[in-house]
Amino acid sequence: MPGGNGAPVAELRDVTRVYHMGAAEVRALDGFSFTFRQGEYWSIMGTSGSGKSTLLNILGCIDRPSSGSYELCGHEIGELADDELSELRCRYLGFIFQSFNLIPQLTVLENIMLPLFYQDEPPAEGRERAETLAARLGLGERLRHRPMELSGGQQQRVAIARSLVNDPAMILADEATGNLDSKTAEEILDLLDELHGEGKTILFVTHEAIVGRRAQRILRLADGRIAGVEEGMKDGR
Amino acid sequence: MKSGALLRTVRLGVSSLLLHKLRSLLTTLGVLFGVSSVIAMLAIGEGASAEAQEQIRQLGSQNVILRSVKPPDDLVSSQQSRISSYGLTEGDLERVRGTFPWVRRVVPVRQLQQEVRFEERVLSPRVLATVPSYLDVTGRVLFEGRFLSEQDERETANVCVLGYEVARHLFPLRSPIGQRVKIGSDYFTVVGTIVPRVPLGSDAPAPGSEVTGEVLIPLSTGWRWFGKLQVKIRSGSRDMEEVALHEIIAEVDRPEHVEAAAAAAREMLTRSHKKRDYEVVVPLELLLRAQETKRIFNIVLGSIAGISLLVGGIGIMNVMLATVTERTREIGIRRALGAKRRHIVVQFLVETVVLSVGGGLVGILLGLAIPLAVEHWAEMRTIVTPTAPMLAFGISAGIGVLFGLYPAWRAANMDPVEALRHE
Ligand SMILES: Nc1ncnc2c1ncn2[C@@H]1O[C@H](COP(=O)(O)OP(=O)(O)O)[C@@H](O)[C@H]1O
Ligand SMILES: [Mg+2]
Numbered sequence: 001m002p003g004g005n006g007a008p009v010a011e012l013r014d015v016t017r018v019y020h021m022g023a024a025e026v027r028a029l030d031g032f033s034f035t036f037r038q039g040e041y042w043s044i045m046g047t048s049g050s051g052k053s054t055l056l057n058i059l060g061c062i063d064r065p066s067s068g069s070y071e072l073c074g075h076e077i078g079e080l081a082d083d084e085l086s087e088l089r090c091r092y093l094g095f096i097f098q099s100f101n102l103i104p105q106l107t108v109l110e111n112i113m114l115p116l117f118y119q120d121e122p123p124a125e126g127r128e129r130a131e132t133l134a135a136r137l138g139l140g141e142r143l144r145h146r147p148m149e150l151s152g153g154q155q156q157r158v159a160i161a162r163s164l165v166n167d168p169a170m171i172l173a174d175e176a177t178g179n180l181d182s183k184t185a186e187e188i189l190d191l192l193d194e195l196h197g198e199g200k201t202i203l204f205v206t207h208e209a210i211v212g213r214r215a216q217r218i219l220r221l222a223d224g225r226i227a228g229v230e231e232g233m234k235d236g237r
Numbered sequence: 238m239k240s241g242a243l244l245r246t247v248r249l250g251v252s253s254l255l256l257h258k259l260r261s262l263l264t265t266l267g268v269l270f271g272v273s274s275v276i277a278m279l280a281i282g283e284g285a286s287a288e289a290q291e292q293i294r295q296l297g298s299q300n301v302i303l304r305s306v307k308p309p310d311d312l313v314s315s316q317q318s319r320i321s322s323y324g325l326t327e328g329d330l331e332r333v334r335g336t337f338p339w340v341r342r343v344v345p346v347r348q349l350q351q352e353v354r355f356e357e358r359v360l361s362p363r364v365l366a367t368v369p370s371y372l373d374v375t376g377r378v379l380f381e382g383r384f385l386s387e388q389d390e391r392e393t394a395n396v397c398v399l400g401y402e403v404a405r406h407l408f409p410l411r412s413p414i415g416q417r418v419k420i421g422s423d424y425f426t427v428v429g430t431i432v433p434r435v436p437l438g439s440d441a442p443a444p445g446s447e448v449t450g451e452v453l454i455p456l457s458t459g460w461r462w463f464g465k466l467q468v469k470i471r472s473g474s475r476d477m478e479e480v481a482l483h484e485i486i487a488e489v490d491r492p493e494h495v496e497a498a499a500a501a502a503r504e505m506l507t508r509s510h511k512k513r514d515y516e517v518v519v520p521l522e523l524l525l526r527a528q529e530t531k532r533i534f535n536i537v538l539g540s541i542a543g544i545s546l547l548v549g550g551i552g553i554m555n556v557m558l559a560t561v562t563e564r565t566r567e568i569g570i571r572r573a574l575g576a577k578r579r580h581i582v583v584q585f586l587v588e589t590v591v592l593s594v595g596g597g598l599v600g601i602l603l604g605l606a607i608p609l610a611v612e613h614w615a616e617m618r619t620i621v622t623p624t625a626p627m628l629a630f631g632i633s634a635g636i637g638v639l640f641g642l643y644p645a646w647r648a649a650n651m652d653p654v655e656a657l658r659h660e
Contacts, residue, residue, distance in 0.1 A: 062653040062657070063653075086576060090574070091575075095573050105252050115575055117242070117245070
């Protein structure tokens, strides 16, 4: 296995996720075992229906494995209550979605600060941190705007700022460039490179080969199993 | 959640509601009208009942009133004799005076059918022959001059006290004190006038007179000049009536004794009268009955109000369920970002409470305005008790919580993955 020197962030052992469709059974994940480590930048690739989103949902603690175990930053999530899962998402995870998923009635700043709102003890300097992030992502002038007033690229930047505001252990992105034109997608990918350079752990789900190659490493999925692990362009450049 | 967080949640709720202004407005209407009608109806009911109770209280809540009533079967005897003789007697008066427990003062009243004239003005008020304690016992208030005195009674003086309306009618431009009016065929000197009371249902104007009012003369004088027989002209024929006393008002020492005194009076009259030519009126009983009526009225009102508020609440719940469905995606996002179930519950609950309390507050204002309008246009008395708006406010907040719980619970129990996939 390449790398393998950072501390484990997410450890999956023999994870299976079964969906029941009437009598039929769909194994979206089938005996999946893998460890994602601190500072790694993975793209998760595979055809449609190969189980990428299912994997990401489980990693994101918004779904649970049907069997197997998942440990996030030392917390075995199998036994945790719903509230405790929320707690873990607040503390350790950042989400970036394909369709941005900003909340329309909130301003840019409020959207960025939203994860802090749900923390049991919101950091006192949360607002400052959000403003700093916004400024860094070129949104400094837009703090009072509503998401609808921004371009797609800007909206995704807001979402990235939001995913960073709680200083997460792992950033999960599902087709984060899927709704953007290629130039804007490029900008977002540059941004992710930059974050990786700063030591962030990033898991990036995509079905586009050019996008996938931008990551440090590529994890290929097929039928809910690992089909291969490759080096990305990034280290080989 | 800390107070700052709650404040933010409220602000957020308001801004979510403002995204759909018309819908939010329409949603609140149910609670708005429910609350305003509760307050308005309570105010009107309270006013009407206060008026009724005041009228009864004027009769004296510590009094037991014995009255002569023409018995229904008296028609036959009057056809034969043309003189009907019925009612309370002096014997009754003596018995009330002498043997009744707890009775403090006893006031006999005779009512005379006489015209009252001054110069060319004529009236047919109720001419009451009674004793000086009448004023006190019935709680009437002197307006001008003095009331009948013991001395008038002893001397069978030709003096009278005019009711305010009678005085105004006979002496529109000057004070009646010291003037001489003609009652029947004799002249009486006016010594005082009394303040009118709130008109009672039983105070129909005397025949031939549009004025409700009375003239009071000493009892002894009444006996001396007007005897026992009274002539009544009814549908062309002359009827003679022989009634000794029209009313005996017995004032009881304490309210607790009113009931026992009334029972004793009824028993005494049953024994001494063969015909049912009397009635016993107990203002306190009327008062209790009026209060009972009011209680029933309040129950009916409460049910109507409850139903209308229920309908309002269901309306809010309906809209909130739609809102929850519409905002499924938002719920998914919030859950993914770390919102616990209770955060979602609070968020939607706050929105429902804001809606219902907003509607409730406007409803209170409207509910306070309606009684004012009713007082102005319908000239009815209304009373807004301070508890009514407070109650209405509490109820509308309660409705928000009650009918918000289910939609909020639905929102909180959505599966985050499903919710995020929702279009
Ligand atoms: N909620 C669901 N109910 C039933 N089947 C599902 C559900 N979600 C995913 N699946 C199935 O699981 C498999 C993996 O889906 P998914 O993880 O969304 O794939 P990908 O994101 O790689 O396209 C697919 O066959 C899909 O049909
Ligand atoms: Mg997918």
